[in-house]
Amino acid sequence: MSSPLDAPSSLVGRPLPRPNLARLMQGRAQYVSDLVLPRMLHLAFLRSPHAHARIGAIDLAAARAMPGVAAVFTGADLAAVVTPWVGVLSHLKGLKSAPQYPLAVERACWQGEAVAAVAARSRAEAEDALDHIGITYEPLPPVADMETALDPATPVIHPALGDNLAFERRFTAGDPDAAFAAADAVVTADFRFARHTGVTLEPRAIVADWNRAEQRLTVHQGHQAPHMMQDVYARHLGLDLAQVRVVCHDVGGSFGLKVHAYPDEMATVAIARLLGRPVRFVADRLESFTTDIHARDHRVTARIGIMRDGRITGFEIDDLTGIGPYSVYPRTSAVEANQVVNLVGGPYAVADYRARTRVVFQTKTPMCQYRAVGHPIATSITEGLVDLAAARIGMDPVSVRRRNLIRDDAYPCDSATGMKFERLSHHAALDKLLVMMDYDRLRAEQARLRAAGVQRGIGIASFIEITNPGPAFYGVGGARISAQDGATLRLDPGGFVTCQTGVTEQGQGTEAIIAQIVATALGVPVARVRVMLGDTDVTPYGGGTWASRGAGIGGEAAWRAGRALRDNVLAVAGSILQAPPEGLDIADGVIVDAADRRARLPLDELARLVYFRPDTLPGGMQPELVATRHYLPRDYPFAFTNGVQASWLELDPQTGFVRLLRHWVVEDCGRVINPLLLDEQIRGGVVQGLGAALFEHCRYDAEGQMLTASMADYLVPMAGEVPEIDIGHVVSPTAESALGAKGAGEAGTAGAAAAVANAVNDALRPFGAVITEIPITPETVLRALGRV
Amino acid sequence: MMRDITITLAVNGESITQTVPPRLHLADFVRERLGLTGTHLGCEHGVCGACTLRLDGAIVRGCLVLAVQADGGSVETIEGVTDSGEIADLQAAFHQRNALQCGFCTPAMLLTAQDLLRRGGVPDRAAIREHLSGNYCRCTGYQAIVEAVEATARARAQAAP
Numbered sequence: 017m018s019s020p021l022d023a024p025s026s027l028v029g030r031p032l033p034r035p036n037l038a039r040l041m042q043g044r045a046q047y048v049s050d051l052v053l054p055r056m057l058h059l060a061f062l063r064s065p066h067a068h069a070r071i072g073a074i075d076l077a078a079a080r081a082m083p084g085v086a087a088v089f090t091g092a093d094l095a096a097v098v099t100p101w102v103g104v105l106s107h108l109k110g111l112k113s114a115p116q117y118p119l120a121v122e123r124a125c126w127q128g129e130a131v132a133a134v135a136a137r138s139r140a141e142a143e144d145a146l147d148h149i150g151i152t153y154e155p156l157p158p159v160a161d162m163e164t165a166l167d168p169a170t171p172v173i174h175p176a177l178g179d180n181l182a183f184e185r186r187f188t189a190g191d192p193d194a195a196f197a198a199a200d201a202v203v204t205a206d207f208r209f210a211r212h213t214g215v216t217l218e219p220r221a222i223v224a225d226w227n228r229a230e231q232r233l234t235v236h237q238g239h240q241a242p243h244m245m246q247d248v249y250a251r252h253l254g255l256d257l258a259q260v261r262v263v264c265h266d267v268g269g270s271f272g273l274k275v276h277a278y279p280d281e282m283a284t285v286a287i288a289r290l291l292g293r294p295v296r297f298v299a300d301r302l303e304s305f306t307t308d309i310h311a312r313d314h315r316v317t318a319r320i321g322i323m324r325d326g327r328i329t330g331f332e333i334d335d336l337t338g339i340g341p342y343s344v345y346p347r348t349s350a351v352e353a354n355q356v357v358n359l360v361g362g363p364y365a366v367a368d369y370r371a372r373t374r375v376v377f378q379t380k381t382p383m384c385q386y387r388a389v390g391h392p393i394a395t396s397i398t399e400g401l402v403d404l405a406a407a408r409i410g411m412d413p414v415s416v417r418r419r420n421l422i423r424d425d426a427y428p429c430d431s432a433t434g435m436k437f438e439r440l441s442h443h444a445a446l447d448k449l450l451v452m453m454d455y456d457r458l459r460a461e462q463a464r465l466r467a468a469g470v471q472r473g474i475g476i477a478s479f480i481e482i483t484n485p486g487p488a489f490y491g492v493g494g495a496r497i498s499a500q501d502g503a504t505l506r507l508d509p510g511g512f513v514t515c516q517t518g519v520t521e522q523g524q525g526t527e528a529i530i531a532q533i534v535a536t537a538l539g540v541p542v543a544r545v546r547v548m549l550g551d552t553d554v555t556p557y558g559g560g561t562w563a564s565r566g567a568g569i570g571g572e573a574a575w576r577a578g579r580a581l582r583d584n585v586l587a588v589a590g591s592i593l594q595a596p597p598e599g600l601d602i603a604d605g606v607i608v609d610a611a612d613r614r615a616r617l618p619l620d621e622l623a624r625l626v627y628f629r630p631d632t633l634p635g636g637m638q639p640e641l642v643a644t645r646h647y648l649p650r651d652y653p654f655a656f657t658n659g660v661q662a663s664w665l666e667l668d669p670q671t672g673f674v675r676l677l678r679h680w681v682v683e684d685c686g687r688v689i690n691p692l693l694l695d696e697q698i699r700g701g702v703v704q705g706l707g708a709a710l711f712e713h714c715r716y717d718a719e720g721q722m723l724t725a726s727m728a729d730y731l732v733p734m735a736g737e738v739p740e741i742d743i744g745h746v747v748s749p750t751a752e753s754a755l756g757a758k759g760a761g762e763a764g765t766a767g768a769a770a771a772v773a774n775a776v777n778d779a780l781r782p783f784g785a786v787i788t789e790i791p792i793t794p795e796t797v798l799r800a801l802g803r804v
Numbered sequence: 805m806m807r808d809i810t811i812t813l814a815v816n817g818e819s820i821t822q823t824v825p826p827r828l829h830l831a832d833f834v835r836e837r838l839g840l841t842g843t844h845l846g847c848e849h850g851v852c853g854a855c856t857l858r859l860d861g862a863i864v865r866g867c868l869v870l871a872v873q874a875d876g877g878s879v880e881t882i883e884g885v886t887d888s889g890e891i892a893d894l895q896a897a898f899h900q901r902n903a904l905q906c907g908f909c910t911p912a913m914l915l916t917a918q919d920l921l922r923r924g925g926v927p928d929r930a931a932i933r934e935h936l937s938g939n940y941c942r943c944t945g946y947q948a949i950v951e952a953v954e955a956t957a958r959a960r961a962q963a964a965p
Contacts, residue, residue: 042842043840049844050835217909217940217942268908270906522905728849764945
């Protein structure tokens with residue numbers, strides 16, 4: 017029997033606009049930064065101006081006397097009511113970190129670490145009072161440079177840990193030494209990936225409210241994982257889970273940045289509890305730049321072996337990454353490095369691979385998971401090497417990929433690192449990409465323009481993306497982060513359906529796709545489905561939305577709940593209509609005969625009878641118009657998607673400027689639930705990758721002072737710099753779920769920078785110059801050309 | 805600290821008299837004093853554009869104008885421009901093309917786009933991109949926004965006598 021998902025009436029796969037956008041477009045949304053509660057206080061933090069300093073005496077008297085100030089707190093005050101946390105997971109063997117507190121205790125370890133907090137009537141008054149806190153710092157030597165973090169002469173940031181090495185992993189598959197010895201050519205390159213950050217347009221925002229009468233904490237927070245935060249707050253404030261409610265309203269951008277536990281947010285919650293009144297903290301942009309998690313910051317020495325016929329013999333990487341002074345809680349800061357090891361070489365049928373990664377502490381802003389964790393690093397290394405190797409043997413970049421990409425008929429199979437691929441489509445995606453971009457014509461145009469002195473480049477990057485993570489990601493390591501997710505459906509008396517889901521919305525369109533899935537599963541118009549999410553008091557226990565899990569896990573749970581409710585409804589309908597339920601169906605909100613589609617009973621009439629006239633139902637019938645289902649993929653520890661991107665750009669060798677002309681993406685996320693939302697989600701991911709490629713950089717000086725901590729200094733892509741981005745799809749659904757969706761949130765970011773870097777190097781080829789670092793600024797280009 | 809100052813201004817057509825500290829900027833004024841929270845704060849450096857609103861008919865950064873500078877002026881926010889129906893077609897085009905995700909940049913993006921559209925004609929995509937380049941969006945690829953603005957320009961040009 018074919019799935020109702022494929023029926024003509026199915027809403028899954030349709031480009032339906034998102035519901036409930038009006039409030040966002042009319043300025044009537046409810047972001048946490050808009051929330052005002054009675055008697056609410058505003059927090060401002062005194063933050064360390066030093067990258068590393070011992071905290072001396074703190075004099076709060078003058079600050080406490082300032083107008084509007086309700087209370088002032090130090091690290092010791094809050095350490096008394098919040099237990100410290102350590103960002104480690106047991107399955108990342110050897111990972112270590114130091115205890116962390118809401119406010120620094122004794123020592124500040126990065127510029128921007130919160131040291132004291134003022135709660136006042138307004139944010140302005142709280143900031144005024146900060147100026148009156150008397151504090152002395154004894155500056156300590158900063159550990160700014162990750163390259164020297166492990167040198168014996170470098171101070172150990174946390175002496176109790178013994179050294180500055182947070183985590184190390186070595187991995188070998190096959191016989192890489194033999195593979196490189198047998199290669200006709202070996203190409204080595206040193207890749208550098210700058211620190212950058214997420215820059216959500218709405219900064220981190222939290223309003224915490226401790227109700228002394230109910231002994232209950234309500235936290236309104238712009239966050240991706242409400243149940244995770246419920247657990248974190250309860251655990252570290254010594255409350256029962258039932259005493260904590262976390263509510264996520266509209267969230268002004270997240271991108272993985274809002275999936276962590278931040279010290280200043282822990283402080284906000286603790287202060288609300290101490291004061292017994294609502295307390296609000298909304299980061300300003302300076303605070304965002306110096307305290308939001310940063311990402312990337314890798315230096316990787318890598319090599320590839322290749323035969324003259326284009327066969328890749330092996331990959332090898334040696335990765336070093338700096339994560340700041342602490343591994344971030346509770347997901348840890350070793351995951352990105354671990355992903356890099358897992359993903360390098362992933363699209364290719366290459367068995368011989370060696371990797372090492374070292375994750376080191378430094379006194380800079382903590383680093384942790386940001387969109388496409390590790391993927392852009394792994395893709396840039398792999399695809400950079402493949403292009404360099406192709407150039408070395410004089411082979412076209414497309415031909416070398418065709419020669420080595422895992423065959424589309426080879427699945428299921430494992431990668432060299434043991435990643436399990438159910439079904440990918442590298443070759444079909446590449447074929448489609450070449451048609452979309454008209455590759456041969458573009459190459460001809462490039463040659464023609466090159467003869468005229470115009471330097472254009474084409475860059476291609478194939479990639480894989482990890483999605484739908486199971487407990488192997490966090491749960492097995494001891495993190496209380498749900499891998500499963502649930503959906504509860506209720507048919508209301510009016511024939512409307514409410515869906516409570518554990519996955520969350522930050523603009524991707526979670527609410528929209530869940531409604532489409534439920535409407536299709538049940539047989540009702542999509543406008544009759546109302547989705548409720550982001551509230552631990554309301555939704556089934558779940559993980560939230562991250563790692564592209566919303567569609568694949570949350571969507572499947574909603575599908576199963578929808579089919580279960582349909583069964584329940586048809587049982588009631590069969591009883592009322594005295595017809596076998598299997599002979600009935602639901603279409604457009606009406607019970608119909610399955611065979612001739614004749615209308616038999618509207619759902620609202622069925623619901624009316626169930627709720628208001630149950631006395632008229634046949635004896636013994638107890639209708640259940642609520643259904644809950646949960647879902648966790650079990651056949652694979654995570655799903656994999658794949659895709660390929662291409663960049664077409666022009667490089668000015670006189671100025672070093674790069675102008676992006678066009679970008680193409682073909683990706684395979686399994687079943688497409690809503691192409692309208694999917695395509696712009698991929699484009700948005702691409703643009704974040706373009707930012708990493710050309711603009712975004714958290715620059716620091718040797719003292720560990722951030723030099724690009726404002727939006728005027730830290731560049732993100734604007735409309736004028738972004739090219740038109742064409743999206744195509746290949747569809748290889750996972751067979752593990754009925755829905756077959758695999759997720760798409762990170763595909764764009766995974767491969768965009770690699771495609772741009774390859775295109776820049778393609779444009780530079782006539783000059784014999786190669787760039788293996790991002791961002792590629794005009795200065796980078798001119799340096800590569802020997803012009804500065 | 806300087807003494808508070810009493811200002812009178814029109815906000816979305818309504819006359820407002822309030823006493824404000826001189827340091828209060830216009831975006832905080834409409835958000836905190838009037839509850840018009842559709843004007844968002846992304847950077848308070850005048851870069852991201854999320855606080856865009858109209859002062860005496862021209863779009864300005866609400867974070868770079870002090871409330872006292874708006875004394876005697878006329879301020880329009882996204883709420884007012886929505887209620888007047890002035891940008892209903894543009895909002896519909898944003899909805900149809902999914903030209904927003906988290907929506908935090910959207911009210912300001914709409915006001916900036918309308919500023920271009922009010923000049924009339926059908927700007928090409930490069931001109932639209934250029935005009936919107938003072939408004940950051942971190943979620944979308946800007947493409948759907950550009951398409952929505954372009955479609956609205958075409959529709960208005962066709963409807964014009």
